[in-house]
Amino acid sequence: MWIGISLGISLAISLFVPFPYSLPIIMAVFILLSFYMRKRALRRMGIPGTTGMFGSSSLSYYCMTCGTKHNQAACPKCGSKMKRVGS
Numbered sequence: 462m463w464i465g466i467s468l469g470i471s472l473a474i475s476l477f478v479p480f481p482y483s484l485p486i487i488m489a490v491f492i493l494l495s496f497y498m499r500k501r502a503l504r505r506m507g508i509p510g511t512t513g514m515f516g517s518s519s520l521s522y523y524c525m526t527c528g529t530k531h532n533q534a535a536c537p538k539c540g541s542k543m544k545r546v547g548s
């Protein structure tokens with residue numbers, strides 16, 4: 462998906478900047494974008510990964526329907542899959 466964004470950005474740059482000068486700018490934008498996307502992807506993956514490794518004992522899930530504390534996908538009391546994280 463971000464390839465489309467960077468393609469659009471490089472197209473926009475090549476429209477405003479003549480070709481030989483637009484090339485390093487496009488490359489810089491590509492590098493910055495890939496850095497940004499990697500950081501965002503790492504952050505998205507890192508949150509459940511860190512809670513799974515470090516937070517499983519200290520973090521608890523509470524059912525949003527009846528408030529039962531449980532660590533399952535669905536509430537054992539009412540079967541609701543809606544839950545919130547509490548400590």
Ligand SMILES: [Zn+2]
Pocket residue numbers: 524525526527528529536537538539540541
């Ligand atoms: Zn419940």
